[in-house]
Amino acid sequence: MKAPLKTFSFQTTFLASFLALAGLLILIPGLSSYVITTEEVAAQTIEARRLLLSEVNKQLELQFEAVEYDSLALSSNPKLINFLQEKDGSYEQVEQGGEIVAMLSRVSYVKEGLHSVQLFAPELSIPLQGGSNGIYPYSRLENSPWFHTIRQADYGWVGAHTAEIGGFVSGDREVVSFARKVLSSTGKEIGLLVFNLKMSFMDKMLSSGELSSSRILLGGSYERVAAYFNRGGQASYETLRPSLENKLRASEAAGYAVVGRGDDKELLIWSRQSRTQWLTLDIIPWADIAKGSERIKQVMLIAGISAAVLASAMAYILARQLGAPIRQLVRAMNMLKTGRLDVRIPNEYSNEFGHLNDNFNQMTERIDQLLAEVNEQNRRKRSAEIRVLQEQINPHFLYNTLDMINWRAIELGASDISRMLSLLGKMFRIGLASGAAFVPLRRELEHLRAYLELQRIRYKQKYEFAVELPEEVMACYIPKLILQPFVENSLRHGLHECESGYIRITGGLEGDTLWLRIEDNGRGMEHPERMLEPPEGDGSEAGGRRSEHSGIRNVQERIRLYFGEMYGVELESRPGYGMTVRLRLPVRLEAEAWNQRKEERADD
Numbered sequence: 001m002k003a004p005l006k007t008f009s010f011q012t013t014f015l016a017s018f019l020a021l022a023g024l025l026i027l028i029p030g031l032s033s034y035v036i037t038t039e040e041v042a043a044q045t046i047e048a049r050r051l052l053l054s055e056v057n058k059q060l061e062l063q064f065e066a067v068e069y070d071s072l073a074l075s076s077n078p079k080l081i082n083f084l085q086e087k088d089g090s091y092e093q094v095e096q097g098g099e100i101v102a103m104l105s106r107v108s109y110v111k112e113g114l115h116s117v118q119l120f121a122p123e124l125s126i127p128l129q130g131g132s133n134g135i136y137p138y139s140r141l142e143n144s145p146w147f148h149t150i151r152q153a154d155y156g157w158v159g160a161h162t163a164e165i166g167g168f169v170s171g172d173r174e175v176v177s178f179a180r181k182v183l184s185s186t187g188k189e190i191g192l193l194v195f196n197l198k199m200s201f202m203d204k205m206l207s208s209g210e211l212s213s214s215r216i217l218l219g220g221s222y223e224r225v226a227a228y229f230n231r232g233g234q235a236s237y238e239t240l241r242p243s244l245e246n247k248l249r250a251s252e253a254a255g256y257a258v259v260g261r262g263d264d265k266e267l268l269i270w271s272r273q274s275r276t277q278w279l280t281l282d283i284i285p286w287a288d289i290a291k292g293s294e295r296i297k298q299v300m301l302i303a304g305i306s307a308a309v310l311a312s313a314m315a316y317i318l319a320r321q322l323g324a325p326i327r328q329l330v331r332a333m334n335m336l337k338t339g340r341l342d343v344r345i346p347n348e349y350s351n352e353f354g355h356l357n358d359n360f361n362q363m364t365e366r367i368d369q370l371l372a373e374v375n376e377q378n379r380r381k382r383s384a385e386i387r388v389l390q391e392q393i394n395p396h397f398l399y400n401t402l403d404m405i406n407w408r409a410i411e412l413g414a415s416d417i418s419r420m421l422s423l424l425g426k427m428f429r430i431g432l433a434s435g436a437a438f439v440p441l442r443r444e445l446e447h448l449r450a451y452l453e454l455q456r457i458r459y460k461q462k463y464e465f466a467v468e469l470p471e472e473v474m475a476c477y478i479p480k481l482i483l484q485p486f487v488e489n490s491l492r493h494g495l496h497e498c499e500s501g502y503i504r505i506t507g508g509l510e511g512d513t514l515w516l517r518i519e520d521n522g523r524g525m526e527h528p529e530r531m532l533e534p535p536e537g538d539g540s541e542a543g544g545r546r547s548e549h550s551g552i553r554n555v556q557e558r559i560r561l562y563f564g565e566m567y568g569v570e571l572e573s574r575p576g577y578g579m580t581v582r583l584r585l586p587v588r589l590e591a592e593a594w595n596q597r598k599e600e601r602a603d604d
Contacts, residue, residue: 015319022311026304037296045289046256046269053271053280059205060217061275063113064157064178067195070107071155071180075193079103080119084182084190088123097128097135104133113201115175116163119182120192132163138192140164146177150192155180157276159219160226163196174199176225202226206280213284218270222248225278237283240268248279258286325353332360341368402428420457423450437562438588442474445505448483452503455491463495464502473507476514477588479558485551486518486581489531494522494579509587518581528571528579532556559585 074080083100086093104117116132124137141147146158158177175196182191206215207228214237217226222245227237240247240259248270251257256269265286270279328345335343341364347357402425409418430439430447445467452465487503495501507516531552556569563586570582 012319014322015315018315018318019312022315023308026307026311030300030304034297034300038290042267042289045284046267049269049282049284050255050271053269053282056206056215057271057273057280060280061273063197063205064273064275066111067114067178067197068155068180070111071178071193071195074103074107074117075180075182077103080193081182081184081190084119084121085184088121088125101128101130101134104135105130108133113198113204115173115196115198118164118194118196120194122189122191132196136164141192146179150179154183157219157278159223160199164194176202199226203228213282213288216281216283218279218281222279240266240283248281260286325349325357329353329356329360336364341371416457420454423454423457426450427454437480438477439480440474441469441476441478444478444480444483445469445474447481448487448505451484452487462500463491463498464500466502466504468504468506470508473509473514475589476585477590478514478516478585479555479562482555482558482583483516483518485555489552490518490520490522490579494520494524498522512587514585514587516583516585518583519578521578524573524575524577524579526573526575528573531571532569555583559583 079096080100080103083093083096086096100119104119108114108117116134118133119135120138120141121135122138124135127137127140128135141164144161144164146161150156150158156179158179160174160176163173163175163177175198177197178195180193181189182193184190202217203226206217206226215228216224216237219225224237247257247259247268251268255271256267258265258267260266267284267286267289268281269284270281272279332343332345343364344361345357347354347361349357402421406418406421406425409415409421427447427450430443430450449465456463483505490503495503501521503518503520505516505518507514509515534553552569559568567584567586570584571579572582573579
């Protein structure tokens with residue numbers, strides 16, 4: 001695969017490279033900043049939540065500590081101990097029962113969040129109750145799961161459960177309890193004192209402050225004690241619950257864990273209470289954490305887009321500025337390739353582009369100068385050759401010699417020879433014509449008539465020659481000796497085996513074009529256009545035939561040399577139907593300029 005700089009234009013390659021580099025310089029710092037910012041926001045959120053959870057735990061521990069102190073004071077009350085030591089059903093027990101219930105009620109009424117205070121006695125047949133407070137037998141607790149747990153300790157906290165009270169008491173019975181054994185002076189268990197905290201009070205404490213996440217209080221066995229759920233929080237907790245213990249144990253030292261993926265990604269942060277060893281757990285959707293970095297993301301995105309737009313505009317301007325001199329140089333080179341040697345590049349640069357432009361201008365000037373020198377040398381060479389030929393021919397000597405021979409023929413009575421010499425001299429006078437390259441059409445026809453008369457005398461053939469041209473074309477200048485080769489071809493190849501025939505010359509003007517038509521009724525030929533093809537020079541029969549028509553080819557070459565490719569010779573012929581020659585020439589009524597430029601045209 002080729003390198004881009006070898007395949008695409010400089011402007012396209014520069015623009016794409018600049019944009020790619022600018023994109024990387026914008027994208028990499030932007031993404032890095034966003035990732036670092038998100039991590040920093042997450043770390044700050046975790047630290048803030050840890051502090052908040054520690055504060056919540058302190059508040060919970062204060063409440064729990066107060067309950068424990070109250071339970072300790074109440075379990076040490078002599079009246080309560082005496083009541084529990086009285087015989088079941090005795091008068092003293094019944095008399096003291098009301099006072100004990102009132103004592104329990106006063107404690108529950110004074111303490112905020114306290115649902116009830118209950119006393120359980122091992123040997124009590126008749127419960128004593130005042131609202132949700134009262135004295136109950138142990139039989140009420142035997143079916144409670146937490147009762148068997150608390151029997152193994154002197155005191156302890158019990159997670160969420162339903163308060164053990166009479167059926168006639170209405171209202172919320174979901175509580176969190178603290179149970180403490182009541183011991184006699186000998187250390188014997190004589191009762192169980194239970195303080196029940198309202199679940200609503202626990203939820204209120206958990207939801208203290210501005211809380212957008214879910215907060216759960218977990219017991220020692222990771223069971224739910226109390227909870228505050230935001231929208232969708234409970235469903236999220238239920239999803240996590242089967243694996244929650246393992247996740248918390250695995251990240252116990254860190255105090256936080258990230259769970260889930262994508263839109264379900266969540267952050268778990270917890271803090272363990274020193275008194276109860278319960279956990280306060282926050283479940284925070286990751287989207288809430290990312291909110292802190294969303295603003296930064298938007299600002300960075302706007303800044304990145306703005307930078308990209310500015311970079312694109314700058315890249316486009318630079319690419320245009322850098323590509324403009326290159327495009328200018330390419331256009332100039334294309335013009336030079338088509339032959340425009342006068343093309344020059346306006347140079348406004350003083351850098352490398354200016355150096356290239358100067359070199360190009362110098363190169364074109366040098367090429368133009370060299371071509372002019374070569375043309376001048378060729379013109380001088382051709383002029384010298386023509387002068388040598390003219391001097392070799394020496395027309396005046398030739399005319400005088402022919403005239404002497406003519407008079408000698410008259411003296412000897414050879415009238416045919418005399419006539420032929422006279423016609424030949426006339427042809428020479430027109431043909432040599434002081435070296436002029438162009439003659440009027442009238443003079444060209446005189447030369448042609450002299451040639452035809454010579455042919456009649458020589459071959460004694462009977463053929464007609466007609467010229468049907470308007471007078472207006474007779475003054476037009478044409479290249480000298482361009483009609484005789486076609487008439488000679490008609491005589492030698494078209495009419496030479498015919499007893500009679502005709503050669504007709506017609507023509508006219510069409511705008512700036514002079515048309516001349518030479519037609520005969522000879523035997524014709526196939527593929528007449530081959531007479532205009534260059535000879536093959538291989539000695540073959542076809543090459544020999546083509547070399548016979550060199551005069552016709554020379555006429556074609558001379559016309560195009562003088563006037564260009566749009567002028568020239570057209571041939572039409574079929575066997576048995578003669579030949580038609582059509583010459584296309586420009587209309588020229590003055591010969592001086594053409595005769596002065598003939599040598600330059602010939603050199604080209």
